[in-house]
Amino acid sequence: MMNYKESLFFVAKCLTISLEEKNRNEIENQLKTEEIDWDAVVKLSTAHYVFPALYCNLKRAGFLHFLPEELVNYMIHITDLNRDRNTQIIIQAKAVHQLLVQNNITPIFLKGTGNLLEGLYDDISERMVGDIDFIVAKKDYEKSYELLQNNNYNKVTDEGYSFPQFKHQPRLIHKDRIAAVEVHKELLLEKYALEFNYNLIKADSQIINGMNVMSFKNQLSLSIIAKQINDGGIHYKNIALRNAYDVFLLSKKTPVINAFDHFETLKNPLNCFAASCHIVFGSVQSLKYEKTKETEAYLSKFLNDLKHQERTKKEYVKIDRKLFIKTRLNIIKKSLFNKEYRQWLMNRTSDKNWQREKLIQLRIKKTKS
Numbered sequence: 001m002m003n004y005k006e007s008l009f010f011v012a013k014c015l016t017i018s019l020e021e022k023n024r025n026e027i028e029n030q031l032k033t034e035e036i037d038w039d040a041v042v043k044l045s046t047a048h049y050v051f052p053a054l055y056c057n058l059k060r061a062g063f064l065h066f067l068p069e070e071l072v073n074y075m076i077h078i079t080d081l082n083r084d085r086n087t088q089i090i091i092q093a094k095a096v097h098q099l100l101v102q103n104n105i106t107p108i109f110l111k112g113t114g115n116l117l118e119g120l121y122d123d124i125s126e127r128m129v130g131d132i133d134f135i136v137a138k139k140d141y142e143k144s145y146e147l148l149q150n151n152n153y154n155k156v157t158d159e160g161y162s163f164p165q166f167k168h169q170p171r172l173i174h175k176d177r178i179a180a181v182e183v184h185k186e187l188l189l190e191k192y193a194l195e196f197n198y199n200l201i202k203a204d205s206q207i208i209n210g211m212n213v214m215s216f217k218n219q220l221s222l223s224i225i226a227k228q229i230n231d232g233g234i235h236y237k238n239i240a241l242r243n244a245y246d247v248f249l250l251s252k253k254t255p256v257i258n259a260f261d262h263f264e265t266l267k268n269p270l271n272c273f274a275a276s277c278h279i280v281f282g283s284v285q286s287l288k289y290e291k292t293k294e295t296e297a298y299l300s301k302f303l304n305d306l307k308h309q310e311r312t313k314k315e316y317v318k319i320d321r322k323l324f325i326k327t328r329l330n331i332i333k334k335s336l337f338n339k340e341y342r343q344w345l346m347n348r349t350s351d352k353n354w355q356r357e358k359l360i361q362l363r364i365k366k367t368k369s
Contacts, residue, residue, distance in 0.1 A: 002037035005306040007044045008239075010036070012280040014054055015245050017061045018122065019252060023282050024061055031066040038071055048241035052079040053126040060122070083125035088178040090116055090124070093132050096181060097211060099151060100136070105144055107134040108198075108205050108212045110184065111226060112246075114219065118208040120249055128242065131171060135184035135198050144183045145169045156180060187222060188229055195266050196225065216253040221260065223247050224273045234269040235319050237301045244277045251286035258290065272298040279303075 002010065010030070017024040030036070045051045055075035058064055064072050093113050100107050109117055112129035121127055136144050153172035171180040186193050187201070196218075204215040214222065223246040227233040233240065247256070256274045260267045274289040275298060281287060289295065305312040 002040045007040040049128040050241045052082045079125045086124045105140040109134045114213040117211040118213045131180045133182045141185040220250040224270045228269045
């Protein structure tokens with residue numbers, strides 16, 4: 001049986017074997033001499049959304065014969081499904097791009113969709129993508145949203161009111177398209193928005209395959225930001241291999257060392273995630289980071305948590321609760337000074353479905369049998 005840490009490091013190294021000879025040799029030796037807990041590997045790689053990427057790397061290295069035949073067949077099936085989905089996402093994103101450009105709006109595609117459009121992966125099936133995210137200039141923000149709505153895109157929810165998002169508009173879906181679309185005017189929470197925003201990424205954006213995407217350096221930063229800042233990873237001190245794999249691939253185009261020097265408040269959380277990538281992927285040279293007291297303390301906690309998963313899960317529950325309370329208090333605070341937040345809060349608390357949901361959560365009311 002492989003524990004969580006062993007499974008994590010095994011999967012992470014497997015993700016590098018197409019580009020790192022040292023790791024390729026180590027994984028080959030491990031496959032030949034050790035009994036791999038494939039159930040644990042499947043569970044972890046699925047949870048981290050890198051199952052297709054794992055398969056693609058093992059296939060390129062010629063290692064599939066080490067795996068159980070049933071597992072290989074399952075990996076092929078899932079990877080084929082994801083390739084089909086990503087093919088449709090690319091077609092959809094290009095259609096959105098054409099619609100906006102025809103209306104004199106230049107979108108910059110972000111995260112997974114941007115990576116697919118620029119050809120970051122050897123095989124488009126490697127990346128599991130949720131939404132199609134793009135950012136536009138603030139002057140084009142409302143117009144972009146209206147254009148999509150006028151072209152058969154509708155809000156995902158029909159509550160009649162939406163949370164006043166700082167970064168992006170409510171998600172839109174098209175009944176004949178596979179992915180939801182998010183129109184961004186910001187990339188980060190308000191606290192960091194002045195450091196990393198549209199104006200910064202527009203200055204050195206690039207056109208690849210006819211599509212506007214961020215510079216590789218900014219892509220690398222956003223891959224970490226999506227986990228560390230927007231998803232609160234800096235509080236949990238854990239790693240998301242989907243984001244980390246993007247960081248690894250992008251580090252081959254722009255090394256991590258000194259990549260964050262132009263940031264102030266963002267530099268430490270980004271450098272800490274880079275440090276965890278460096279160690280999990282097996283001290284890859286392109287992932288070499290700036291060592292500081294903060295990064296070493298972060299790594300110490302990160303590695304210690306991997307050894308004690310049961311305790312760590314309990315800590316995560318406490319962090320979840322703390323962040324939830326902090327977010328709710330912030331909403332109440334904003335509602336005192338912001339009419340949009342105040343209206344949303346009134347609509348939310350008077351929503352009968354929401355009231356019932358909270359009563360069930362508080363165990364005051366039972367669910368319907």
